[in-house]
Amino acid sequence: MALADLRAETRNDSGIATAIGVLKQRFGERLQTGQSLREQHSHTTTYIPSQLPDAVIFADGTQEVQDIVRVCAEHKVPIIPFGTGTSLEGGVNAPAGGICIDLMQMNRILSVNPEDLDVTLQPGVTREELNTHLRDQGLFFPIDPGANASLGGMASTRASGTNAVRYGTMRENVVNLTAVLPDGSVVKTGGRARKSSAGYDLARLLVGSEGTLGIITELTLRLQGIPENISSGVCQFPSVEDACNTTILAMQTGLPMARIELLDALQVDMINQYSGLDYELKPTLFLEFHGTDVGVAEQIRLFEEIASDFGSSNIQWVDTVEARNKLWKARHNAYYAMLAYRPGCQGIATDACVPISRLADCISETQKDAEELGLIAPVIGHVGDGNFHMTPLVMMDDPDEVARAETMIERLNMRTIAMEGTCTGEHGIGQGKRRFLELELGSGAGLMATIKRAIDPDNIMNPGKVVSLGDV
Amino acid sequence: MALADLRAETRNDSGIATAIGVLKQRFGERLQTGQSLREQHSHTTTYIPSQLPDAVIFADGTQEVQDIVRVCAEHKVPIIPFGTGTSLEGGVNAPAGGICIDLMQMNRILSVNPEDLDVTLQPGVTREELNTHLRDQGLFFPIDPGANASLGGMASTRASGTNAVRYGTMRENVVNLTAVLPDGSVVKTGGRARKSSAGYDLARLLVGSEGTLGIITELTLRLQGIPENISSGVCQFPSVEDACNTTILAMQTGLPMARIELLDALQVDMINQYSGLDYELKPTLFLEFHGTDVGVAEQIRLFEEIASDFGSSNIQWVDTVEARNKLWKARHNAYYAMLAYRPGCQGIATDACVPISRLADCISETQKDAEELGLIAPVIGHVGDGNFHMTPLVMMDDPDEVARAETMIERLNMRTIAMEGTCTGEHGIGQGKRRFLELELGSGAGLMATIKRAIDPDNIMNPGKVVSLGDV
Numbered sequence: 032m033a034l035a036d037l038r039a040e041t042r043n044d045s046g047i048a049t050a051i052g053v054l055k056q057r058f059g060e061r062l063q064t065g066q067s068l069r070e071q072h073s074h075t076t077t078y079i080p081s082q083l084p085d086a087v088i089f090a091d092g093t094q095e096v097q098d099i100v101r102v103c104a105e106h107k108v109p110i111i112p113f114g115t116g117t118s119l120e121g122g123v124n125a126p127a128g129g130i131c132i133d134l135m136q137m138n139r140i141l142s143v144n145p146e147d148l149d150v151t152l153q154p155g156v157t158r159e160e161l162n163t164h165l166r167d168q169g170l171f172f173p174i175d176p177g178a179n180a181s182l183g184g185m186a187s188t189r190a191s192g193t194n195a196v197r198y199g200t201m202r203e204n205v206v207n208l209t210a211v212l213p214d215g216s217v218v219k220t221g222g223r224a225r226k227s228s229a230g231y232d233l234a235r236l237l238v239g240s241e242g243t244l245g246i247i248t249e250l251t252l253r254l255q256g257i258p259e260n261i262s263s264g265v266c267q268f269p270s271v272e273d274a275c276n277t278t279i280l281a282m283q284t285g286l287p288m289a290r291i292e293l294l295d296a297l298q299v300d301m302i303n304q305y306s307g308l309d310y311e312l313k314p315t316l317f318l319e320f321h322g323t324d325v326g327v328a329e330q331i332r333l334f335e336e337i338a339s340d341f342g343s344s345n346i347q348w349v350d351t352v353e354a355r356n357k358l359w360k361a362r363h364n365a366y367y368a369m370l371a372y373r374p375g376c377q378g379i380a381t382d383a384c385v386p387i388s389r390l391a392d393c394i395s396e397t398q399k400d401a402e403e404l405g406l407i408a409p410v411i412g413h414v415g416d417g418n419f420h421m422t423p424l425v426m427m428d429d430p431d432e433v434a435r436a437e438t439m440i441e442r443l444n445m446r447t448i449a450m451e452g453t454c455t456g457e458h459g460i461g462q463g464k465r466r467f468l469e470l471e472l473g474s475g476a477g478l479m480a481t482i483k484r485a486i487d488p489d490n491i492m493n494p495g496k497v498v499s500l501g502d503v
Numbered sequence: 504m505a506l507a508d509l510r511a512e513t514r515n516d517s518g519i520a521t522a523i524g525v526l527k528q529r530f531g532e533r534l535q536t537g538q539s540l541r542e543q544h545s546h547t548t549t550y551i552p553s554q555l556p557d558a559v560i561f562a563d564g565t566q567e568v569q570d571i572v573r574v575c576a577e578h579k580v581p582i583i584p585f586g587t588g589t590s591l592e593g594g595v596n597a598p599a600g601g602i603c604i605d606l607m608q609m610n611r612i613l614s615v616n617p618e619d620l621d622v623t624l625q626p627g628v629t630r631e632e633l634n635t636h637l638r639d640q641g642l643f644f645p646i647d648p649g650a651n652a653s654l655g656g657m658a659s660t661r662a663s664g665t666n667a668v669r670y671g672t673m674r675e676n677v678v679n680l681t682a683v684l685p686d687g688s689v690v691k692t693g694g695r696a697r698k699s700s701a702g703y704d705l706a707r708l709l710v711g712s713e714g715t716l717g718i719i720t721e722l723t724l725r726l727q728g729i730p731e732n733i734s735s736g737v738c739q740f741p742s743v744e745d746a747c748n749t750t751i752l753a754m755q756t757g758l759p760m761a762r763i764e765l766l767d768a769l770q771v772d773m774i775n776q777y778s779g780l781d782y783e784l785k786p787t788l789f790l791e792f793h794g795t796d797v798g799v800a801e802q803i804r805l806f807e808e809i810a811s812d813f814g815s816s817n818i819q820w821v822d823t824v825e826a827r828n829k830l831w832k833a834r835h836n837a838y839y840a841m842l843a844y845r846p847g848c849q850g851i852a853t854d855a856c857v858p859i860s861r862l863a864d865c866i867s868e869t870q871k872d873a874e875e876l877g878l879i880a881p882v883i884g885h886v887g888d889g890n891f892h893m894t895p896l897v898m899m900d901d902p903d904e905v906a907r908a909e910t911m912i913e914r915l916n917m918r919t920i921a922m923e924g925t926c927t928g929e930h931g932i933g934q935g936k937r938r939f940l941e942l943e944l945g946s947g948a949g950l951m952a953t954i955k956r957a958i959d960p961d962n963i964m965n966p967g968k969v970v971s972l973g974d975v
Contacts, residue, residue: 146860189700218946222923224856225888228661228931231951235707256757285728384696388618416697451694459700474690479703485957
C-alpha cells in the first residue's frame with residue numbers, strides 16, 4: 032500500500048529524443064526542455080511526487096495540437112495535456128516521460144450565444160476569465176471547483192465544486208467538445224442543441240477521461256442567467272448529523288439551493304484563523320440561494336424552518352457583495368488555511384462521495400478513525416451532493432504519520448465503496464486512485480481498459496492515469 | 504435515398520439454429536419461435552418495415568440474460584433487446600435475424616431510497632408503473648416521452664420528452680446501470696452517489712447506445728419530490744416565431760418551466776378533433792409550472808408578462824386535475840390524432856433539435872417545404888429544448904407522395920445539421936438515421952464504430968443499428 036499508485040512505466044527514450052528533435056524544428060522557442068519549466072509542468076496541488084516530462088510545448092490551436100500528436104503517435108511518445116496544474120491526483124505527471132502540451136495560450140472565447148445560453152471557447156480560458164467576460168451580458172458559468180482552473184482541464188476531470196448541487200457538474204454543462212484523438216484525427220462530438228440522442232455520448236466519454244483518450248481543443252458550455260437575487264448565509268449546528276439531516280430534508284423539499292457547504296468545527300477554526308472570521312467552533316453550513324427576490328425569500332424561510340428543527344442557530348446572513356465574496360473566498364482558501372494551521376505539513380485531500388443518507392455516518396466514522404490514528408484531518412464538503420473531503424495534515428518526513436494517513440485513506444475509500452459511493456466525487460483518478468477504481472468498479476475498470484486500448488492502442492495519451500492496462 | 508437505412512446484413516443461419524436449440528433446452532416454453540409473436544416483437548410505432556427475429560426469449564434476471572448472451576456469443580448470433588416496442592426508428596428490428604430478448608418480465612422495483620431521491624429497478628418496469636409505485640411516498644420520476652415505455656428502453660434510447668426542459672433527459676437521470684456485455688460479463692457502472700469522477704462515464708456510454716453495446720438488466724434512477732403546486736395552461740400566439748421568442752426569453756430569465764410544448768395551428772386542429780377540445784387554430788404553447796404555491800404564482804406572472812409582449816392571448820388555465828390530465832393526454836395522443844385526421848395514412852415522425860435561437864427559422868422553412876411539396880405535416884415540439892417533430896402524413900402506396908416525404912425529411916435533416924443541431928433530439932438513430940449520423944458527426948461516427956468494435960467485436964448486439972461498421 033502506498034499513497035499513490037505510481038506503477039512503473041517503460042520509457043521510450045529513443046522515440047522521445049526523435050520526437051523532440053522533429054517538434055523543435057516545427058515549434059522553435061515554443062518547445063522548451065529546461066528543468067525548471069518542466070518542473071512547473073509536473074508540480075501540482077498534490078501530495079504525489081513530481082515526474083517530469085521531457086519537453087513542454089506551448090500549442091496554439093487545434094491544428095498545432097494535431098501536428099504534435101501526429102509526431103508523438105509516429106514515435107509512440109507520451110503526451111500529457113496541461114492547463115493550470117491544479118490536479119490533486121497526479122494528473123499531469125509524466126511517469127514515462129514524453130511531451131507536455133501546455134494549452135494555456137489557447138485562451139480565446141470564440142462565441143457567446145445569449146439566446147441559446149451557451150459559449151464556445153478554447154480550453155485555456157479559465158473559469159474566472161469566462162465569468163468576467165460574461166458579466167456584462169447578465170450571464171455566468173456556474174461550475175466552481177475553487178481553483179481558477181482552465182475550462183479544458185475542468186472538462187477533462189469532470190470538475191464540479193460548490194455550485195454542483197444546483198447546476199450539475201461539467202458532465203451536465205458541456206454541450207460539445209472538439210478533441211484531437213491519439214491518431215491525430217479531430218473529432219467534434221456534436222452541435223449546440225441542448226439535447227441529442229444521436230448515437231454514443233462521445234462528449235460524456237471525453238469529459239472525465241483526464242486526457243487519456245484525446246486532447247480537448249475547443250468546447251461549448253451551457254450558461255445561466257445571473258439570478259436577480261443571490262443570498263448567502265452561515266448556519267451552525269450541534270452536530271454534523273444535524274447539518275446532514277437538514278440538507279437531506281431541504282433536498283427532498285425541492286429547495287434549489289445553489290451552494291450548501293459543510294465544515295466541521297476543526298475546519299471552522301482553521302478558516303477563522305486564516306481569513307479573519309469569528310464563527311463558533313461548531314459544524315457549519317455555508318449557504319447560497321439563487322433566484323428572484325420572492326423565490327429566494329421563500330427558499331430562506333423554508334430552509335430556516337427545516338434547520339431549526341435540527342437545532343441550528345439562526346442563519347447569519349451575509350448581506351453585502353463584499354461580505355459574500357469574503358465568505359466564499361474563505362471557503363475556497365480552506366486548503367491554505369489548513370496548511371497554515373500546521374506549518375510544514377502536506378495536506379492530503381481525500382475525496383469521498385456517498386449517497387447522502389450515508390454521509391453523516393461516513394464522516395463520523397472517518398473522524399473516529401482520524402482521532403484514533405492521531406491525525407489532524409478537517410472536513411469540508413459539498414454536502415448536497417454527498418461529497419466531502421477530509422484532509423489529513425501530514426509531516427511527510429515522519430514515516431509513521433504517513434503510514435497512519437495511508438491507513439485512514441484506505442479505510443475511508445473502502446467505507447465509501449461499501450456505502451455504494453465512489454472513491455472520487457470530483458478530484459478524479461489520476462495516479463492516486465487507480466487501485467480504488469478497480470476495487471470500486473471491478474469489471475467496469477476492465478471495460479474502461481478495453482475502451483482505452485481501442486482508442487489509444489499505443490497508450491500515448493497521458494499514460495499511467497485512470498486506467499490500468501496490465502500490460503504497462 | 505430511402506426513408507430507412509436497411510443495409511444488408513449477413514445472416515448466420517447455422518449459428519442461429521444451433522443457439523436456438525441450446526437455448527430451447529435451457530428456457531423451454533419461455534423461448535418461442537411462432538410467427539405472430541416474432542411479428543409482435545419487430546412491429547413498432549414506426550414507418551420502417553418489420554424484420555423478424557428467429558426466436559423470442561422471455562428472460563428473468565441478470566443471470567438469465569447472461570446465459571443467453573453467452574450462448575449467442577459462442578455462436579455469433581445477433582441479440583435484440585425488447586421492452587415495450589415503442590421505438591420510432593427500427594430499434595427492435597432484426598435485420599440479420601437472431602434472438603430477441605423480451606425484458607418485460609424483469610419488472611421488479613428493487614429499492615426506493617427517499618433520502619437519496621433514487622430508485623433501483625429492473626428494466627421492464629414502465630414509467631407509469633414506477634410513478635404509481637412512488638406516489639404514496641410523495642416522489643415521482645419526471646422523464647415522460649409520451650408512450651408508457653419501459654425504463655430500460657428509455658435508458659437505452661436516451662429518451663426525454665415533455666419534462667426534459669426542466670428535469671433533463673435519461674442522460675441526466677440515470678445514476679448507474681448494470682449491463683450484460685457482448686462477452687457475457689456483467690458490468691455495473693457505479694454506485695449511488697449523485698456525482699462521480701471515477702474514470703470514464705460508463706453509464707453515459709450505455710445510455711443512448713440502443714442495445715448495441717450491452718443489455719441493461721438493472722438501473723438506478725434519480726427521483727424528484729412531487730411539487731406542492733402543479734399548474735398547467737394554454738397560451739396562443741400570432742406566429743410560431745412569437746411562441747419561440749417567448750420561450751427563449753423565459754429560459755433566459757431562468758423560469759424553471761416544467762413543460763413548454765409547441766403545437767402549430769394544424770396540430771391544434773387535429774388535437775381539437777381527436778380529443779374534443781376547442782382551441783383557436785393558432786400556434787399554441789401547452790405549459791406546466793412546478794413549484795411551491797408562491798413560486799408557481801411568480802413563474803406564471805413572469806411568463807404572462809413575457810408572452811404578452813409577443814402578442815399572446817391570455818393564458819387559459821387548466822385548474823382541475825382532471826382537466827390537466829385531459830390536456831396532457833391530448834398532447835400525448837397527438838400521434839393518434841394525426842392518423843385519425845387522414846385515415847389510412849402513415850405518420851413519419853421526424854425529430855429535429857436545434858439551438859433554440861434557430862428553432863423558429865427551422866420550423867418555418869420546413870413548413871414551407873411541406874407546403875411546396877404538397878404534404879400534410881403538423882408540427883409539435885419540446886420547444887424549450889429546441890426539439891420538434893414534423894410528421895408528414897403519407898399514403899405509403901403512393902410512391903410519389905412517399906418520394907416527396909423523403910425530400911422533406913432529407914431537407915429537414917440537412918437544415919438541422921447546418922444549424923448546429925442534431926438529426927435526433929430524442930428518437931435515436933436505430934436504422935432510420937444512420938446515414939444522417941454520419942453526415943452530422945463525420946469522424947465522430949468513426950469513433951463510435953471504434954468503440955463498438957472494441958466492445959462487441961462480433962457485432963452481435965443489436966446489429967445494424969446506430970453505427971455503420973463498413974465491414975457489415
